[in-house]
Amino acid sequence: MFTQCDGERYVLRQVCRGGRGFGVAGTDDIGGPRPRWPWGRGDGRVSVGAGGVGAGGSIEGSALGENSQVANIHFHQAPATAVAWPVEIGPVPARASAFQPRRELRERVEGARADGGTVVLTQVLSGGGGVGKTQLAAACACDAVAEGYDLVVWAAATEAQQVITQYAQAAARVGVAGCDPEADARLFLEWLATTSHRWLVVLDDVTDPAVLTSWWPASRTGSGWVLATTRLKDARMTGGGRTRIDIDVYTPDEARTFVEARLTGEGMEHLLDEQVAELASALGHLPLALSHATAYMINEELTCTAYLALFTDQRTSLEEALPESADTEGYGRQITTTLLLSLEAAQAADTTGFATTALRLVALLDPSGHPHALWSAPPLLDCLAPDEASPAQAHKTLRLLHRYALITCDTRAEPRAVRIHALTARAVREAIPEARLPELATAAADALVNIWPYPDQLRPDLAATLRANTDALVDHAYDCLWGSGCHPVLRYTGDSLRKAGLVAPALTYWQRMAADCERLLGHEHLDTLVARNALASCHAEAGRIEEAVGRLERVADDCERLLGAEHPDALAVRNNLATAYGKAGRIAEAIGLHRRLVADCEQQFGDMHPHTLTVRNNLAAAYRDIGHLAAAIGLQERVVADSERLLVDGHPDTLDARGNLADCYLRAGYVKEATRQLEWLIADIGRLLGDGHPGTLSVRDNLARCYWLEGREDEAIRLLERVVADGERLLGERHPATSAFGYNLAVAYWKGGRQKEAVRLSRALGVDLDRMLGRRPQ
Numbered sequence: 001m002f003t004q005c006d007g008e009r010y011v012l013r014q015v016c017r018g019g020r021g022f023g024v025a026g027t028d029d030i031g032g033p034r035p036r037w038p039w040g041r042g043d044g045r046v047s048v049g050a051g052g053v054g055a056g057g058s059i060e061g062s063a064l065g066e067n068s069q070v071a072n073i074h075f076h077q078a079p080a081t082a083v084a085w086p087v088e089i090g091p092v093p094a095r096a097s098a099f100q101p102r103r104e105l106r107e108r109v110e111g112a113r114a115d116g117g118t119v120v121l122t123q124v125l126s127g128g129g130g131v132g133k134t135q136l137a138a139a140c141a142c143d144a145v146a147e148g149y150d151l152v153v154w155a156a157a158t159e160a161q162q163v164i165t166q167y168a169q170a171a172a173r174v175g176v177a178g179c180d181p182e183a184d185a186r187l188f189l190e191w192l193a194t195t196s197h198r199w200l201v202v203l204d205d206v207t208d209p210a211v212l213t214s215w216w217p218a219s220r221t222g223s224g225w226v227l228a229t230t231r232l233k234d235a236r237m238t239g240g241g242r243t244r245i246d247i248d249v250y251t252p253d254e255a256r257t258f259v260e261a262r263l264t265g266e267g268m269e270h271l272l273d274e275q276v277a278e279l280a281s282a283l284g285h286l287p288l289a290l291s292h293a294t295a296y297m298i299n300e301e302l303t304c305t306a307y308l309a310l311f312t313d314q315r316t317s318l319e320e321a322l323p324e325s326a327d328t329e330g331y332g333r334q335i336t337t338t339l340l341l342s343l344e345a346a347q348a349a350d351t352t353g354f355a356t357t358a359l360r361l362v363a364l365l366d367p368s369g370h371p372h373a374l375w376s377a378p379p380l381l382d383c384l385a386p387d388e389a390s391p392a393q394a395h396k397t398l399r400l401l402h403r404y405a406l407i408t409c410d411t412r413a414e415p416r417a418v419r420i421h422a423l424t425a426r427a428v429r430e431a432i433p434e435a436r437l438p439e440l441a442t443a444a445a446d447a448l449v450n451i452w453p454y455p456d457q458l459r460p461d462l463a464a465t466l467r468a469n470t471d472a473l474v475d476h477a478y479d480c481l482w483g484s485g486c487h488p489v490l491r492y493t494g495d496s497l498r499k500a501g502l503v504a505p506a507l508t509y510w511q512r513m514a515a516d517c518e519r520l521l522g523h524e525h526l527d528t529l530v531a532r533n534a535l536a537s538c539h540a541e542a543g544r545i546e547e548a549v550g551r552l553e554r555v556a557d558d559c560e561r562l563l564g565a566e567h568p569d570a571l572a573v574r575n576n577l578a579t580a581y582g583k584a585g586r587i588a589e590a591i592g593l594h595r596r597l598v599a600d601c602e603q604q605f606g607d608m609h610p611h612t613l614t615v616r617n618n619l620a621a622a623y624r625d626i627g628h629l630a631a632a633i634g635l636q637e638r639v640v641a642d643s644e645r646l647l648v649d650g651h652p653d654t655l656d657a658r659g660n661l662a663d664c665y666l667r668a669g670y671v672k673e674a675t676r677q678l679e680w681l682i683a684d685i686g687r688l689l690g691d692g693h694p695g696t697l698s699v700r701d702n703l704a705r706c707y708w709l710e711g712r713e714d715e716a717i718r719l720l721e722r723v724v725a726d727g728e729r730l731l732g733e734r735h736p737a738t739s740a741f742g743y744n745l746a747v748a749y750w751k752g753g754r755q756k757e758a759v760r761l762s763r764a765l766g767v768d769l770d771r772m773l774g775r776r777p778q
Helices: 103-114 133-146 160-174 181-194 252-265 276-282 287-300 304-312 335-339 343-349 355-364 372-376 378-384 391-403 422-430 437-451 460-481 488-499 503-521 526-541 545-562 568-583 587-605 610-625 629-646 652-667 671-688 694-709 713-730 736-751 755-765 769-773
Strands: 002-005 009-017 059-063 068-076 087-089 121-126 151-156 199-206 224-230 243-246
Touching: 087 160, 103 121, 103 133, 103 243, 121 133, 133 151, 133 199, 133 224, 151 160, 160 181, 252 276, 252 287, 276 304, 287 304, 287 335, 335 422, 343 355, 343 391, 355 378, 355 391, 355 422, 355 437, 355 460, 372 378, 372 391, 372 437, 378 391, 378 437, 437 460, 437 488, 460 488, 488 503, 488 526, 503 526, 526 545, 526 568, 545 568, 568 587, 568 610, 587 610, 610 629, 610 652, 629 652, 652 671, 652 694, 671 694, 694 713, 694 736, 713 736, 736 755
Parallel strands: 087 151, 121 224, 121 243, 151 199, 199 224
Antiparallel strands: 002 009, 009 068, 059 068
């Protein structure tokens, strides 16, 4: 039987018996007249299966009994006219307004192509919604045409049929088409594999690698190039020699340039102001969001400052700030839909049922990342599924969300292993039912407390990450962290700021906490007393000694009246008050209070409890300050030995005790012993607390003094210069410690023969160099 399709293809369906040869003339084996072959226009091809011979083309067969076969023989007709190169099958999307070339990404694409050798070059551009994958691929397609490529095919790839349709259309344009789209698509792939024409095929928005398994182009001549875009981070996307290139948001410079170019291009330069960079940052440098935002600004004639105020107002939803009417580039979806497009697919693939809850928890935390260990904390696992979720299941859920580009889960990036784009997080939060928010916020806060290390100074990066996540939780669910008291995570964060030596941020934090505690819990609530104690201590650390003493005296009275003198929180307040007395020069009161504290702690906690070691250390420091050096050294050596035996290696209390012992040695004139102690200490404190910690500055200042006394003047001056610069940066120019460092440097300059620098520094400090040196400068 012969079938003719549109005058271009003729098909013979012939039943062949056995393995005998089959020719193009004669009668068939089942009787009937000999057919006349309609050869068409001279390009006919014949293929024969099962023992036959042929002259090209293809056969499709299926068995009909033991020795029978049905064969479809295709004859392809040459196009009526020659192909007019170049050919573009698309349409290729137009470049967006104010398009950014993203040179670094283009260089990575070109680099991957250069590494491909002579085989087909396939790059998979992978990234979340709105990062500009399609625009980057479109730019590559436009450039390919400009560079003289013969064929560019642009195919939407969310479904296999979309790809087949475009391939079939391309087959017709290059002259290998028939009448069946799928067969034509396969013929087109064959043509791509063998042609010497230069070609580019773009497969845009691949949502399921399985549907493309048999539709990836290949080239055996090295003339082809394939680009695919996808949200997926799936290993199947990189099989078969394909290279994945991760596409992220704009760089800050690219984002700022986009805003400036977009507004300038519309003649709206007057909308630009000093908030351009801040606006770009608030939008997460996301290309799609920047496009919508600038269109909204143009339509409403809003400056960067005005739009930023609108966008950051918690009462403004994403749909209001980035409305669909601002989709000037024809993207076709509202921003929230775009950001969460993969969520439904992720939910469908979720075998645990945890995906939605997990995504909501991530959205309440810091977009820049939180520790993966959080997902082993019982409070978070219980929130996913009480008594059912395991750390392994939680990790599986995170990786699922990662695969669908809703979050990033990369344990190599600890302590910020789990991240989310800020706008995606905002879109998720806006969809959280109000009734579920307290449960989610409490679970996240409990989990942060669960993994918070003690002492956290030993892990400064983790401590900073946990503080940032608490801040994010406060921004999104502050009211949920208050009930009969404040959530412990709020105290952990404030204490962490103090212990990290972040004096100004700690003071600001505890001012707010104390005010909120008094407003929400009352003046005499335990949490309020703790916050007032912390605030007073921050004042002392900021150099506001008199104010600190007054606050601490009032808190101490309230604690003794409400809690009793032996309550741990009351003892903590008394310890801080005794230290503040010492800083205020009220030495007798400081020593008396320290002695009573030592006795109370020994009685209540025992001789070797960390609290007891702390108050002994402070008593030794008080002895040192009044010149009782023998008593100070004896007590301090005991504290150092007990701390090293009792506490973990590098514990901040041990470092503090060793620093105090070195200072005692120095004051007693034991310079070599002091230098040795300080050199040991500086290595540990820099490693454990960081170069910018105030404790590190004090140790360096004392070490510089030792170097001076040993005749190592140049080393001493260099070290002091560094201490002064770090003090001004970390503590502020007016902090008493910064001034003390400056005094020491000015004296060192003078005694080192650098009088002009000494005079200049002393004038900047506002001090009398005569008084500092005890004589009139020459």
